[in-house]
Amino acid sequence: MVVLHVKWTTSSPSPSPSPEAEFLHECAATAAVADVAAALAGTAGLQARVLSLCRRLRERCADAPAAYGELERALSEAEAYASKVQVRHNKFLSPRALREHIKNIEKAAANTLEVSLGALCLQHSKSDEKHDTIQLWWAGKELAMDKKLSDYIGTNDKTKIVVRLSLPNDA
Template structure:
C-alpha cells in the first residue's frame, strides 16, 4: 500500500493508506474530507470544554450583555430550564458572556473532559510519527463518542443555537470565522507532490509510479492558492546533527592548530645542542627501553 503523509502548508495533518491505481479525483476528495473531519472534531473539543466549564450557549441576542442590560431589554433565555445537566448544575459564570454559567457537576464534567481527551488523541499530529493512519471510520467513531458524552450529560439535548448541536447536525455556519479559512472544498481541493499538482483527471500511479511500497509527502491546498512551498532537503533534527558535527569538527581543528604551534619545540632543528650531539655521535641515541 502507498502511504501518503498529508500536510497543510508546513503543518503535519495525518497519514493515509491507498494504492497506485486510485483515481486522484477520489483520493483528493477523501483527503479533503478527512482534513475537514479532523477540523470538526477539533472545533467540537474546544466547545465541549467550554460546555463543561460554563454550561450551554445563551441566545445570540443575549450574548455579552450584563444582567442589568438583559433585564432592561426584557430578554429571557427560555433554554435555561430546558437544558439542565444530569445531576444538576453548579454556578460558574462565563467571563466572556457566551454561556449561561450553569455548568455540569464534577462527575458530569469528567465525562465530557475524558471524552474530549480521547478525541484529541484520535486526531493528534503525533500519530504521524507513530505511523498510524487516519481513516473515515476513526473520524466517525470519534464524533459518535463526543455526541454520546454530550447526550449523557444533557439527555434533553442542547439549544438549536448551540454550536455543538449545529456541528453534530451539520448545520454549522463558519462564515467570517478563522475556522472557515481552514476548511477545504472537497470538490475543488488540490493535492501537490514534488512541486507538481496531482491533477484529478489522472491516477496516483501516473505521477509516483507503480511501486505499492512508496511513501510520499503531499500537501493539500485550496484552489487558486498556487503551489505550496517545497519540503526542506533536511529535517530540523538532521540540521541539528549537522550543526553539532560541524561545531565538534571546528573545535578539533582549533586543538590541532594549537598543538602544531608548539610542535617545533620537539623538532631536531630546534635543539640548541644538536650540532654538539652530531659531532660527539650522540644524535641518534634513544633513552626509551626496547
C-alpha cells in the same frame, strides 16, 4: 499500498493563523487522483470537526471541569486520536473511527450538559461535503484530477510521499 503523509491547514475566518494538521492515509498507487483527493478531503474534514468540537466543548466546560468526567474522557480520546502526533507513531486515521468519536462526544455532551445537540451547535454542517475545489500538491506540483497517482510516483506500492492538501476556504 502507498502511504500519503497529508499536511493541510484548517481554513478559518479568524485573523489568527490556524495550525497545520497532519494525518496518514493509505491507497493504491493506481488510484485516481480525484478519488484520493476526495478521500483525503473527507478525512481532513472529519479531523477538523473532531478537533473543533473538542476545543468548543472545552471552552464551554472550563468553569467546572471536575463535573464533566465522561465528557472529558470522550474529548481526550478524540483529541488523541485526531492529533497529528499519530503521524509520528505511523498510525492511520480512519474516517469511520473519527465519526465514532464525534458520536461519542455528542452523546457525552448531551448527557453531561443535559441539553439538546442543537442547543450545543454540534450538528454536522453541509459545508463539510464540498470537495469540488480541492487541490493536491506533491513535489511542488499540483496533481491533475484526471490522472492516476502512479503517473506521478510510479507503480511502486512501497512508497511514502508527503502531500499538501488545499481545501476551499469555506469548507
